[in-house]
Amino acid sequence: MPIEIKHLTHVYMPGSPFEARALNDICLDIRDGEFIGIIGHTGSGKSTLISYFNGLERAKPGTVFVGGVDLGSKDTDLIAVRRTVGLVFQYPEYQLFEETVEKDIAFGPTNLGLPPEEIERRVVHAMQLVGLDPSRAKKSPFDLSGGQKRRVAIAGVLAMDPQILVLDEPAAGLDPAGRHEMLELIRDIHESGVTIVMVSHSMDDVGKYCDRLFVLSHGEVAYQGAPAEVFVHGEALNAIGLDVPECAKLAKRLRDAGFDIPMDAYRLEDVAGYIIDNIGKGRRGA
Amino acid sequence: MIKNVTIGQYFPGDSFVHRLDPRTKLLATIALIAVVFVSTGFAGFAMIAAFVLLTALSTGVHLKFLFKGLKPIMFIIIFTFILNLLFQQTGGVLLQFWIIKITTGGLKMASFMAARLILLVVASQLLTLTTSPISLTDGLESLMRPASKIGFPAHEIAMMMSIALRFIPTLMDEADKIMKAQKARGANFETGNIIQRARAMIPLLVPLFVGAFRRADELALAMDARCYRGGAGRTRMNQLKYGARDLIAALAVAALFALVILANRFCPF
Structure with missing residues (x-):
C-alpha cells in the first residue's frame, strides 16, 4: 500500500486575516515496508501533513493516493482507508476514554464491525506487540503511568491492523529510557511487516531508525533522501532550525580534517567502527 | 471541523474603536442595546443601523464577520417574524387565503421585531470583535469594582x-x-x-x-x-484611563440617543 502525494497545498482558515499556508505544493511517495522519517521544526506543517494520510483532511489543491485509491474522491470508503493507515497523534494518551485498557484498545476494531472473537484476538495481539502485561487488560487506563498510557493508545491503533502506521512525535515527553524503549518498540512493529512513517524533530532519532527522510520547512519539502544524503546539508539544516546527529557532526569534522570517512557513516556504530579501524593509520596523503 | 465560531472572536486592529477604553465600549454597547429598545419606529432603527455600520466600517473589521454572528439566531429571527406576521391582525388586509390573513400591521410588527433582534446582535458583535478578551474583562472588573465594597x-x-x-x-x-x-x-x-x-x-x-x-x-x-491570592491589594500593569476619544465616543452615542428619541416623537414610521 504505497502512499503517493502530489502538489498538496493546505491553507489554514482561508479568507480570514489569520489565513496561513501550512503546506505548499508537497510531493512525496512512501513505498511498502519503508521506515520513513518526516522531520521539521515546530510549525513546519508535519502534523497537518499526516492528517492527509488517512483522509481526515481532503486534499483540495493536490491529490493523495493510498494504494491507488484517491482520498480526495467523494466515493472513497474512508473507513477502509483508516483501516489501512493507522494514525497515532502526538500525545495519544489524551485520547483514552474507556473504563478498561481492553475496552479502549477494542474501540477501533469494534468500529470496524468485526466479530467479538476477532476483536478479542486483536486486543491480545496488540497488547503483546506494544509490550503491555496481560494483567493490565482489566485496569482503568487512567491509572497507568504516562508511558504505559501511550502504549495503550498505540495498541488501540495497532488493533485496527494497519499496513501503514503513522506516528506523530511518538517519543515526545518521555524520559531517555522511555524514549529508547518507545523507538525500539516502533522498530519491532516495523520488523513485523508494517510500513512506518515517523514524524519527529529529533535528527538523532530519525537518523538512527529511518530508511528515508523528508525534511519539511515552512510547509515545503526542503530535502529528501536517505539520511546520509540529507545530513550532507549540515549548515543548511541549521539554517532551518534543525541539527544533524552528533555522530554525523563528528564524521564531518573528521572528513574536513582529512580523514577518509565514508559519506554514509552517520550512525554511532559506523562512525565508531571507522575510527577503531583507522586509528593510527594517519590522514589522506600524509 | 469545529471552526468559524465568531461570537466572542476578537479581530485585531488599530482603529479609533479598537483604541477606546474597554469600559467606554462596554457602556456604549449597553447604551446601544438600550437605544434599540427605546426606538419605536423604523426611522430610529435606520439611524441606529447607520451608526453601527459606519462604526463597523471605521474599524476595518470585515462586514462578513459582523453578520456571521446572526447565523445561530437566524432561526429565532425567522420564527418571530412569522409569528408576528400571522397573529398581528391590525391595519388593512394585504393577502388572504384559506385561514391565513396577512395585514399591514402584522407585516410592520414582524419587520420591526426582526430588525430589533438583528440590531441587538450586530451591535453587541461590534464590542467583541474590536475588544480583546483580556481588555474586555479588565473593563468589566473595573466597572464592577464599586460593587466589591458590598462583598461582590x-x-x-x-x-x-x-x-x-x-x-x-x-x-x-x-x-x-x-x-x-x-x-x-x-x-x-x-x-x-x-x-x-x-x-x-x-x-x-x-x-x-x-x-x-x-x-x-x-x-x-x-x-x-506565582503567589496569586485573589483581588485584595492587587495592582495592575496596564491602568485603564479615559481619554479624549472616549469623550467623543460618549458624545456620539448620546447624540444617537437624542436623535432616536426625536425620531420617535416626530417621525410616524
Missing part, C-alpha cells in the same frame, strides 16, 4: 471570565484533535440517529473533560506558585 467578588468573577475565554480556543483545538484521533480509529460522528450520535460523543467528551480538569489543576498550581 468583582476581581474573582473577572478572573474566572478571562480564564474561561482564554481556554475556549484551547479546548476547541483539543476537541478537534481528539475527534481526529477517534476518527482515525474508525469513530463516526456524522451519521446515525440521535441516540447513536449521542453515544458517539462519549469518546470525544471523556478525554475532553479529563483534559479540562488536568489543565485546570495545572493552572491552579501555576497561579499558586
Whole structure:
C-alpha cells in the first residue's frame, strides 16, 4: 500500500486575516515496508501533513493516493482507508476514554464491525506487540503511568491492523529510557511487516531508525533522501532550525580534517567502527 | 471541523474603536442595546443601523464577520417574524387565503421585531470583535469594582471570565484533535440517529473533560506558585484611563440617543 502525494497545498482558515499556508505544493511517495522519517521544526506543517494520510483532511489543491485509491474522491470508503493507515497523534494518551485498557484498545476494531472473537484476538495481539502485561487488560487506563498510557493508545491503533502506521512525535515527553524503549518498540512493529512513517524533530532519532527522510520547512519539502544524503546539508539544516546527529557532526569534522570517512557513516556504530579501524593509520596523503 | 465560531472572536486592529477604553465600549454597547429598545419606529432603527455600520466600517473589521454572528439566531429571527406576521391582525388586509390573513400591521410588527433582534446582535458583535478578551474583562472588573465594597467578588468573577475565554480556543483545538484521533480509529460522528450520535460523543467528551480538569489543576498550581491570592491589594500593569476619544465616543452615542428619541416623537414610521 504505497502512499503517493502530489502538489498538496493546505491553507489554514482561508479568507480570514489569520489565513496561513501550512503546506505548499508537497510531493512525496512512501513505498511498502519503508521506515520513513518526516522531520521539521515546530510549525513546519508535519502534523497537518499526516492528517492527509488517512483522509481526515481532503486534499483540495493536490491529490493523495493510498494504494491507488484517491482520498480526495467523494466515493472513497474512508473507513477502509483508516483501516489501512493507522494514525497515532502526538500525545495519544489524551485520547483514552474507556473504563478498561481492553475496552479502549477494542474501540477501533469494534468500529470496524468485526466479530467479538476477532476483536478479542486483536486486543491480545496488540497488547503483546506494544509490550503491555496481560494483567493490565482489566485496569482503568487512567491509572497507568504516562508511558504505559501511550502504549495503550498505540495498541488501540495497532488493533485496527494497519499496513501503514503513522506516528506523530511518538517519543515526545518521555524520559531517555522511555524514549529508547518507545523507538525500539516502533522498530519491532516495523520488523513485523508494517510500513512506518515517523514524524519527529529529533535528527538523532530519525537518523538512527529511518530508511528515508523528508525534511519539511515552512510547509515545503526542503530535502529528501536517505539520511546520509540529507545530513550532507549540515549548515543548511541549521539554517532551518534543525541539527544533524552528533555522530554525523563528528564524521564531518573528521572528513574536513582529512580523514577518509565514508559519506554514509552517520550512525554511532559506523562512525565508531571507522575510527577503531583507522586509528593510527594517519590522514589522506600524509 | 469545529471552526468559524465568531461570537466572542476578537479581530485585531488599530482603529479609533479598537483604541477606546474597554469600559467606554462596554457602556456604549449597553447604551446601544438600550437605544434599540427605546426606538419605536423604523426611522430610529435606520439611524441606529447607520451608526453601527459606519462604526463597523471605521474599524476595518470585515462586514462578513459582523453578520456571521446572526447565523445561530437566524432561526429565532425567522420564527418571530412569522409569528408576528400571522397573529398581528391590525391595519388593512394585504393577502388572504384559506385561514391565513396577512395585514399591514402584522407585516410592520414582524419587520420591526426582526430588525430589533438583528440590531441587538450586530451591535453587541461590534464590542467583541474590536475588544480583546483580556481588555474586555479588565473593563468589566473595573466597572464592577464599586460593587466589591458590598462583598461582590468583582476581581474573582473577572478572573474566572478571562480564564474561561482564554481556554475556549484551547479546548476547541483539543476537541478537534481528539475527534481526529477517534476518527482515525474508525469513530463516526456524522451519521446515525440521535441516540447513536449521542453515544458517539462519549469518546470525544471523556478525554475532553479529563483534559479540562488536568489543565485546570495545572493552572491552579501555576497561579499558586506565582503567589496569586485573589483581588485584595492587587495592582495592575496596564491602568485603564479615559481619554479624549472616549469623550467623543460618549458624545456620539448620546447624540444617537437624542436623535432616536426625536425620531420617535416626530417621525410616524
